[in-house]
Amino acid sequence: MLCIEAGRLVGRFPLPPSKPYSQRLLLASALAEGETVVRGLEWSDDVVAMVRAIQPIASITLRGGTAVVSKREPDKYRAFNVMESGFTLRTAVAVYAGIPGLTAVYFGGTLRGRPIDELVEVLRRLVSVSKLPGAVVIEGRRLGRFRVEIKADVSSQYISGLMFLAAAGDGGVVVPKGERKSWSFVEATADVLRLFGAEVSMGDEVVVEGGLRSPGTVDVPGDLSLASFLLVAGLATGGKVRLEGAVAKLDAVVLDIFKSMGADIAYGDGYVEAWGGFTKGVDVDLGGNPDLVMPVALAAAMVEEQSAIRGVEHLRFKESDRVATVLDVLWRLGVDARYEGGVLYIKGPPRRRDVRFSSSGDHRIGLMAMAAAKAVGGCVDDISPVAKSWPSAVLYFK
Numbered sequence: 001m002l003c004i005e006a007g008r009l010v011g012r013f014p015l016p017p018s019k020p021y022s023q024r025l026l027l028a029s030a031l032a033e034g035e036t037v038v039r040g041l042e043w044s045d046d047v048v049a050m051v052r053a054i055q056p057i058a059s060i061t062l063r064g065g066t067a068v069v070s071k072r073e074p075d076k077y078r079a080f081n082v083m084e085s086g087f088t089l090r091t092a093v094a095v096y097a098g099i100p101g102l103t104a105v106y107f108g109g110t111l112r113g114r115p116i117d118e119l120v121e122v123l124r125r126l127v128s129v130s131k132l133p134g135a136v137v138i139e140g141r142r143l144g145r146f147r148v149e150i151k152a153d154v155s156s157q158y159i160s161g162l163m164f165l166a167a168a169g170d171g172g173v174v175v176p177k178g179e180r181k182s183w184s185f186v187e188a189t190a191d192v193l194r195l196f197g198a199e200v201s202m203g204d205e206v207v208v209e210g211g212l213r214s215p216g217t218v219d220v221p222g223d224l225s226l227a228s229f230l231l232v233a234g235l236a237t238g239g240k241v242r243l244e245g246a247v248a249k250l251d252a253v254v255l256d257i258f259k260s261m262g263a264d265i266a267y268g269d270g271y272v273e274a275w276g277g278f279t280k281g282v283d284v285d286l287g288g289n290p291d292l293v294m295p296v297a298l299a300a301a302m303v304e305e306q307s308a309i310r311g312v313e314h315l316r317f318k319e320s321d322r323v324a325t326v327l328d329v330l331w332r333l334g335v336d337a338r339y340e341g342g343v344l345y346i347k348g349p350p351r352r353r354d355v356r357f358s359s360s361g362d363h364r365i366g367l368m369a370m371a372a373a374k375a376v377g378g379c380v381d382d383i384s385p386v387a388k389s390w391p392s393a394v395l396y397f398k
């Protein structure tokens, strides 16, 4: 149990490296011609999962937070455990469909109950895939250019996986069906593939031309979906937080959201600063940026005006049912909160002090609970899930 005293959070902190970019850069490096140096990694469980996933096809040297990666002749038989990383599971299952040989991708923990079937169904039109409890086995072969349709309202990682498969082979067309959820992550995949020289066009269809080559040395940018828990803790306690490092475009919209809620935010080359506090509610659709729901919900909990966070249906498919577990944190704070028709309605301020929070086995709920505990005082039952994305976070909330 981690207990945190209520009080102003004032300080300078390094921006946590973006997990989505770390994983995409490592995967692209393993599929590209030439050697890539990826700098600025933090060894979270999900980033380690991606290192395991690329090991059978790449030579990897690790030095501190730097990985030097180059493509090699793939092992004939491949087996690795992606643990709880949804992105690694879904991209590895797709990419290994295009690499001749047999691959067993193991997964566990919270990932056992998360969706993968739609992707397996689509891949079965191209290769043989078996889904077992806790593992997916793929019989890969060299594919020609392919065209597939896939549901877009469950996980954007299906689309990202198929984009990597196309880029690593002779190209392909992915047709997203239904509402496009978490679309900012598909754009991040396109950005990384383009950085590695692929042609990607995004319209009604996502068209990816094959062929990746190393851009040389790349730096992982900072992650605002994670860092915003520090910003919320600073703003909710009348403190001041300065985050140092380059910021990823992905999820940077959170800075505008916090500004619209009355916070003072300044940012420039290599830093973000936040002070003042939250004074206004917000009405925002976060269907494209699901990882911002937790920090924005906590910010909304600090103000009296009612906030609405829309587009959150697919948060039920994450490490926990985040519609339920976000509400759990808010209710423990003594905030009025409810979910109705894809929308979270939240009206603060917190009415309780010295609260006992639960991370519900979910890293982003653990981070939300730590930031909440900084504001009202209290304890978080189990912070081990936080190692999935940002192990060093615990050092900053003390």
Ligand SMILES: O=C(O)C1=C[C@@H](OP(=O)(O)O)[C@@H](O)[C@H](O)C1
Pocket (backbone or CB within 6 Å): 019, 020, 086, 087, 154, 155, 156, 157, 160, 181, 182, 185, 186, 290, 291, 314
């Ligand atoms: O592609 C990615 O790196 C991610 C996509 C999102 O998931 P879904 O596409 O499953 O919603 C996001 O919530 C997750 O944290 C990371």
Ligand SMILES: C=C(OP(=O)(O)O)C(=O)O
Pocket (backbone or CB within 6 Å): 046, 084, 085, 086, 087, 088, 291, 318, 319, 364, 389
């Ligand atoms: C859902 C997440 O990641 P993944 O889907 O890659 O497990 C997350 O980091 O919140």
